[in-house]
Amino acid sequence: MNRRENNFLIAASGCCFLAAFAHLGCIVFGADWYRMLGGGEAMAQMAEQGLWYPTLITLTIAAMLCVWGTFALAGAGVIKKLPFTRCILVVITSVFLLRAFSFSALMPMFPGNSLTFWLVSSGICLFIGSLFAVGTKREWSRLTQANV
Template sequence: MSGAANPALLLGASLSAMAAALHLAIIVGGAPWYRCFGAGEGMAKLAQAGHWWPALLTLGIAFVLLVAAAYALGAGGWSAALRGLPGLRWVLLGITAVYLLRGLAPWPAMLLQPELRQPFWIWSTLICAGYGGVHALGLAQAWSRL
């Protein structure tokens, strides 16, 4: 890959890394944090009981978000070491699609079912749509160089 670094993909990488850090903080924060960030009462109760499942699931999400950050850094030209990640173009396209789907797909259901219009779903959906938009912009700018 040649050319200048891509600021949109740097922002996308930063957003994914911050989301990963938040997920790690939720593990440390325990049940109150699972409740606060909308994981559901079931997950909060499991965390409160010391069950391994909430931490493992949340750690898995954090890992996926860190991989997304690494791919955005590689595609954005910010790290020579990450430019050689396998399937850089297509994996980043998949990451972008997942963010956009998570950010856009829930809206019809929320519009049709008012009980789904909970703050967690509204905010997380808006955040994911924003993340997807940033990644899409960066990917469009870098596509020909990948």
Template sequence: MLLQANGFLLLGALLTALAGVLHFACIFWGARGFQVLGAGEQLVAMAARRHWYPPVVACAIGCVLLLWALLTLSAAGLGPQLALAKWAVLLITLVYLGRALAFPWLKRVIIGNSERFWHLSSLLCLGLATLHGVGLAQVWQAA
């Protein structure tokens, strides 16, 4: 079954799951974890004060990313074949692409994140959009 899976979608799912796990890890690492991953000073300070907001946001993003990984694995041909998984992966691809391309506008609205965060996360989103898009095109072409 693993040999029949789409490699691009499999890698995209694994990297998405890793991103989700890193968001959960921030909850346990605390302020230092948020800082290492490039969160803004305000969010890091809130985490240092043990404010409720940073872990809730990290948990929400982590949950979304793990759901996306599950849907991508399904579209890749692994695990349960979830209804509309391929269409969901198309939307996921568009979200990643939109996030990657919109960072110049987003960083004007979401103040406080480091330049490293914006550039690295945008590059990662572009890479994930590419993996998901190429893999999805292959899966649809094979159908």
């Protein structure tokens, strides 16, 4: 593209794709990966039983992360801008930061997940959300200066 790339959004994209691959690893490698990555014992047991639910949920999360990574690349100027990129980047940022800070409210809904899972995953969401926030802010300013 003809403008300087946004390294914060490139890093956010990489994190999203890495997280998507980790989720896909749960599907490929099964219950042990659900346990190792903190998916909870219930998800691990359902995976062991060959039920479709863990696969569907995990594929949905992986697909969403891939879409978000693609929007980060579009916002960074690595690929062609996608429709509503700026607005979607704000939504993605908000989702990551909301997830990071609302873990204590979410914990009772997922009793099978350990405190370690909640702290680590919330820290990861805070990190990725911060990358999206800084990258989106920089992108927004650049677009405003260019009158685009």
